[in-house]
Amino acid sequence: MxxxxxxxxxxxxxxxxxxxxxxxxxxxxxxxxxxxxxxxIRRGGRPFRGALALPGGFVxxxxxxxxxxxxxxxxxxxxxxxxxxxxxxxxxxxxSPERDPRMRVVSVAHLALLATDSRTLPGLxxxxxxxxxxxxxxxxxxxxxxxxFDHRDILTEALERLAGKIEYTLTAARLVPEEFALYQxxxxxxxxxxxxxxxxxxxxxxxxxxxxxxxKVARSKGAPATVxxxxxxxxxxxxVRPAAGAHR
Amino acid sequence: MxxxxxxxxxxxxxxxxxxxxxxxxxxxxxxxxxxxxxxxIRRGGRPFRGALALPGGFVxxxxxxxxxxxxxxxxxxxxxxxxxxxxxxxxxxxxSPERDPRMRVVSVAHLALLATDSRTLPGLxxxxxxxxxxxxxxxxxxxxxxxxFDHRDILTEALERLAGKIEYTLTAARLVPEEFALYQxxxxxxxxxxxxxxxxxxxxxxxxxxxxxxxKVARSKGAPATVxxxxxxxxxxxxVRPAAGAHR
DNA sequence: TCGTTTATTGTCACTCTGACAATAAGCAGT
DNA sequence: ACTGCTTATTGTCAGAGTGACAATAAACGA
Numbered sequence: 351m352x353x354x355x356x357x358x359x360x361x362x363x364x365x366x367x368x369x370x371x372x373x374x375x376x377x378x379x380x381x382x383x384x385x386x387x388x389x390x391i392r393r394g395g396r397p398f399r400g401a402l403a404l405p406g407g408f409v410x411x412x413x414x415x416x417x418x419x420x421x422x423x424x425x426x427x428x429x430x431x432x433x434x435x436x437x438x439x440x441x442x443x444x445x446s447p448e449r450d451p452r453m454r455v456v457s458v459a460h461l462a463l464l465a466t467d468s469r470t471l472p473g474l475x476x477x478x479x480x481x482x483x484x485x486x487x488x489x490x491x492x493x494x495x496x497x498x499f500d501h502r503d504i505l506t507e508a509l510e511r512l513a514g515k516i517e518y519t520l521t522a523a524r525l526v527p528e529e530f531a532l533y534q535x536x537x538x539x540x541x542x543x544x545x546x547x548x549x550x551x552x553x554x555x556x557x558x559x560x561x562x563x564x565x566k567v568a569r570s571k572g573a574p575a576t577v578x579x580x581x582x583x584x585x586x587x588x589x590v591r592p593a594a595g596a597h598r
Numbered sequence: 599m600x601x602x603x604x605x606x607x608x609x610x611x612x613x614x615x616x617x618x619x620x621x622x623x624x625x626x627x628x629x630x631x632x633x634x635x636x637x638x639i640r641r642g643g644r645p646f647r648g649a650l651a652l653p654g655g656f657v658x659x660x661x662x663x664x665x666x667x668x669x670x671x672x673x674x675x676x677x678x679x680x681x682x683x684x685x686x687x688x689x690x691x692x693x694s695p696e697r698d699p700r701m702r703v704v705s706v707a708h709l710a711l712l713a714t715d716s717r718t719l720p721g722l723x724x725x726x727x728x729x730x731x732x733x734x735x736x737x738x739x740x741x742x743x744x745x746x747f748d749h750r751d752i753l754t755e756a757l758e759r760l761a762g763k764i765e766y767t768l769t770a771a772r773l774v775p776e777e778f779a780l781y782q783x784x785x786x787x788x789x790x791x792x793x794x795x796x797x798x799x800x801x802x803x804x805x806x807x808x809x810x811x812x813x814k815v816a817r818s819k820g821a822p823a824t825v826x827x828x829x830x831x832x833x834x835x836x837x838v839r840p841a842a843g844a845h846r
Numbered sequence: 847t848c849g850t851t852t853a854t855t856g857t858c859a860c861t862c863t864g865a866c867a868a869t870a871a872g873c874a875g876t
Numbered sequence: 877a878c879t880g881c882t883t884a885t886t887g888t889c890a891g892a893g894t895g896a897c898a899a900t901a902a903a904c905g906a
Binding site for chain 1: 894897901903904905
Binding site: 571 | 855871
């Protein structure tokens with residue numbers, strides 16, 4: 351039967367079917383000093399000249415969307431992924447026929463999370479494909495900037511997805527080194543939720559899902575913090591995002 | 599500038615780019631007698647002749663994926679959507695180059711929820727496009743049947759998405775008439791989670807997000823149940839899915 | 847050594863939870 | 877009409893989890 355099936359496939363002639371160009375778009379997040387940043391590219395050409403856009407590119411014939419997302423992440427940001435902790439997952443697919451005025455382009459949006467030491471953003475190589483990839487604070491961009499195509503929708507959805515997902519998973523730890531102190535993780539939550547969580551309660555609720563390495567790390571001021579490692583993938587019970595305006 | 603932009607678009611010549619065929623696949627869920635069902639089509643042609651497949655079809659040049667999903671839902675199941683309460687949302691996009699052995703096909707999977715009276719499944723018109731669309735219990739199919747292409751992955755992801763989403767939203771009410779009794783909603787949770795929730799606790803936790811219509815409806819046996827309507831979109835606090843094996 | 851800063855632990859009143867009991871309200875058969 | 881059965885809804889209760897905040901411990905710099 352296998353040979354019969356092979357014969358069928360060799361004889362198969364694709365019929366008429368509508369075809370589209372397939373791209374990936376990337377929302378690349380990283381956190382410094384409790385502020386959530388994302389990678390943007392200032393558009394040089396039309397349409398949307400001068401507006402900010404998300405990095406992205408075409409999916410090649412022999413790769414799937416996730417693979418294309420990793421490749422574009424490396425090409426457009428110039429990041430050495432052998433050295434950087436990174437996480438990429440699919441967000442959603444944008445397929446409105448009018449989303450690119452030039453032609454029919456369907457884009458699979460992805461969420462990428464880069465680990466930082468909480469102080470410096472991963473360096474974006476200037477010699478890369480992208481004319482001018484750079485980090486910008488997400489909340490400021492959403493408030494002030496014009497974004498090309500439907501990239502504002504994509505960015506908003508990415509932020510909401512991340513904000514929701516860290517409630518019941520340890521995805522926030524993807525934005526922090528493999529070994530980290532609780533204040534680093536808490537700053538990620540504060541950056542994403544735009545909140546100011548109570549340190550004591552955060553410790554109580556988070557430690558159950560973490561492994562204590564036994565080591566401590568000193569900050570410039572104050573008591574040294576314990577170094578942890580992720581133990582569980584899920585948070586149970588979940589952490590709930592405080593309502594809009596944090597208290598103090 | 600608008601005219602200049604128009605001129606640019608008129609002169610624009612699409613360059614070389616890889617192109618793919620874009621389809622939608624549908625996971626159509628409905629609940630009867632506390633059992634979760636989905637629509638399947640028995641494949642007549644190759645490849646995967648004889649296996650079960652999910653309904654779906656090509657996205658046309660002038661529509662987006664969500665529109666195509668609604669259209670295919672109507673065409674392949676023969677459902678009159680003017681009469682049926684239905685909800686459709688995007689699930690994820692499957693783009694492995696080998697997922698269809700005939701050619702490069704990228705599919706945007708969708709989750710569709712059809713409301714039922716908890717006793718009968720929506721009728722699938724036999725005169726429709728699909729050779730033999732029919733309802734099958736989801737858990738049985740996952741246990742016993744061969745599924746074409748990557749449709750097992752899609753079905754699994756759809757189930758997990760639904761199971762997770764009803765924890766913190768009232769999405770379960772999409773599988774039930776606009777006005778419903780609590781036992782109907784509870785049966786949806788039982789069907790999706792494969793659980794047997796306590797009726798008293800379910801009432802306590804759910805009523806806060808519902809509106810009491812003041813009316814009651816009698817079942818064949820037992821006390822009449824209050825008729826409710828959905829008030830909130832989100833459940834707070836969320837309902838948590840009991841661990842694997844339910845108690846009784 | 848003192849004052850400042852920060853991590854971690856403790857406290858407390860309050861809420862929410864699951865398990866299960868009690869009550870109320872229908873139906874079917876006698 | 878009464879009995880028994882079934883189901884919806886409300887109640888009970890001990891235990892777990894919560895936010896706000898206080899107390900303790902452990903650095904660092906002057």
